[in-house]
Amino acid sequence: MRDIAKIQVQEGRLRQDLLDLARFGEVPGRGIMRTALSDADLAARQWFKERMKEAGLEVHEDAAANLIGRMNPVVGPTDGPCIATGSHIDSVAQGGRFDGALGICAGLEALRAIRESGLLILCPLELIVFTDEEGSHFAGTFGSRAMFNLLQEGEMERSRGTGLPTLAQDLNRMGKDVEKISQAARSPSEFRAFLEVHIEQGPVLESMGTPIGIVEGIVHLGRYLIRVEGKTGHAGTTPMHLRDDALVKAAGIITAVNEAVRSAGPEIVGTIGEFQVHPGVINIIPGEVEMALDLRSIKKTTLEAVKNTIQEIVHYTGNARMETILTKGGVRMDPGIMEAIEISCRQRGISFQRMWSGAGHDAMTFPTQNIPTGMIFIPCLAGESHCPDEDIRFEDAAIGAQMLADTMVSMAFKGEK
């Protein structure tokens, strides 16, 4: 084993990059407004391109506007499969400073530290900034899916609402030819592995006081629309026994959903976050409720079982129905990479926790191409994410970048005799 201790990530440098990047799209009191390919995002990308070049990376932008920085071996072939890391610059509307941003800044710092270590790495390393991970245009993880020809027919021509730009429009604005989007496609054989550092976006690591989460997989996701119909009526003149109150029925569903999810154990979560009451007037009995249910589980069978239970609950509520909006299969991280991250942690005496990711990431795309993939989580304060208060400790960020650098190098050495 080569001397991995020579690789030394610098917390101050990483911290400065994160703070500099957070200025792009910052709106006081409203967090970060850096939706994909907005002016703020384009400016941030330009800034980051310069940082990558400063770090000695060869930078290019592909047909899907992914930014790719490559560090080729000093000796040996430069066209071999690479070990890549990456994440995204774009934010949700009124988002935080670290979702995505941490992954690309940690990746940059890791590559700098690897170069500075003087260790001879015989394999190309890549840092990728993926386009529109958050799906501000239509669907998320656009850039990583474009990289493997996984776009859906017509999705670049769709937008999230009237007057909002499509990806095709925003790519055209950058001078890209969307007809040639397939030029972004790469062969899976170009990758030996993919690693992503990300904030946890949940409260688990912080509540355990553990700086590193080793992700075992990304959960299965199911989203459902539940519509409950009742009968409007005057709040003062309709006796209780003649009512069919959609909100009262919906309340029963909410309670039952919560119980169904909790009783299914810790491997599933369920949330009703979107909820509308019609007509929503103080003196009118609600005639209709629409709610969206989000279920996520590490086990597909658990998700299906809970979904079926909820379907029954809805079925037995009068005049209510449930339809599937979206399902997304989960993915498993590569056991060898999880092991490698674990060894990196042990070598530096860093405590870690294996865990599942309840949120989707670009790292989801790589396992579908049989590319060994791993994710490193660091805590985010109070579990808050996708909001102006999203925050981290910079020492955790440095630990994350260090584990990334150590793991990339250990994997690069693995293939060597």
Added chain:
Amino acid sequence: MRDIAKIQVQEGRLRQDLLDLARFGEVPGRGIMRTALSDADLAARQWFKERMKEAGLEVHEDAAANLIGRMNPVVGPTDGPCIATGSHIDSVAQGGRFDGALGICAGLEALRAIRESGLLILCPLELIVFTDEEGSHFAGTFGSRAMFNLLQEGEMERSRGTGLPTLAQDLNRMGKDVEKISQAARSPSEFRAFLEVHIEQGPVLESMGTPIGIVEGIVHLGRYLIRVEGKTGHAGTTPMHLRDDALVKAAGIITAVNEAVRSAGPEIVGTIGEFQVHPGVINIIPGEVEMALDLRSIKKTTLEAVKNTIQEIVHYTGNARMETILTKGGVRMDPGIMEAIEISCRQRGISFQRMWSGAGHDAMTFPTQNIPTGMIFIPCLAGESHCPDEDIRFEDAAIGAQMLADTMVSMAFKGEK
């Protein structure tokens, strides 16, 4: 007893008036848009003023824009206390054709029928169109409250939202001097009785197949804001046991409120009609819910008891509180008038039902001045009101107008030797 059978209301004439009035402010598919003192309301008032004059009434408009049509006795003093009826022309936004409109058209038809009967009525009769019963500007029953000096300080300067006109502005637009609003005030001694015909706005009469409801009183009203706080979090990454979901807590409150109201018996109704979830995003655990509770009861003690129970429920829900938005005392109709209406029904073989009004009306104002008051309800189809589908049977409207005419005359005769 004089020959009340000579009084003969004409259903066809009443029907035509109702259909003509429904053209003012009619928006296809969206019902009646005739909010108080809007252009549509002003045009409808002008039209109705002409109808009153045609019927031989002396018409004037008071300082609060109430339209008053008076039929003085052919012989005898014209300055004695009157028997009055009335309701309103204004509608809620996207309202129906009969709420208010029925009362003034039925009043007009009743006075026409009384005049045509040739019966010698020695007491003045009045038909009043009250201004802004629906409270489109700020508070409801404006015109009847102005008539007895019951306006609240500053209420004419308030509006329901930025950019919406105040009553003061709309009265100025009509050339009224709002400084002289007190000129609308009349002495209670000017009234022997007040009667209002109205659609029930609920499903009771229709479900019983009964054309006439004799109102015993208008319920006590309490309105409360319930605010439940939780903690937002990512729907995928926050384990169930670390959640504080405001919507799940709110669902418990909705269910408990519904049970508390139902178990208190038929003399109370309770509704949560306004309900907002924040931030209301599919993948974020709800951090706050705001809901408005409307309680109405024929007994003040019942209303208080249920309110206290709900207050306890809210209190024992973590991070939830309840505050009073509004309370309004109920009123009782005059037993003598209820009896008179009942006799009118029996004389013509009309079935009737004594009942409470769950909604407020201008008729609420008169009992506060110790003026004997009564209300006559007719069924509305499917209990629907304040909506485009609000509907009636015209034969029921004619029965209502007939009972009004008969009762006004029987009361006019009552004082005579």
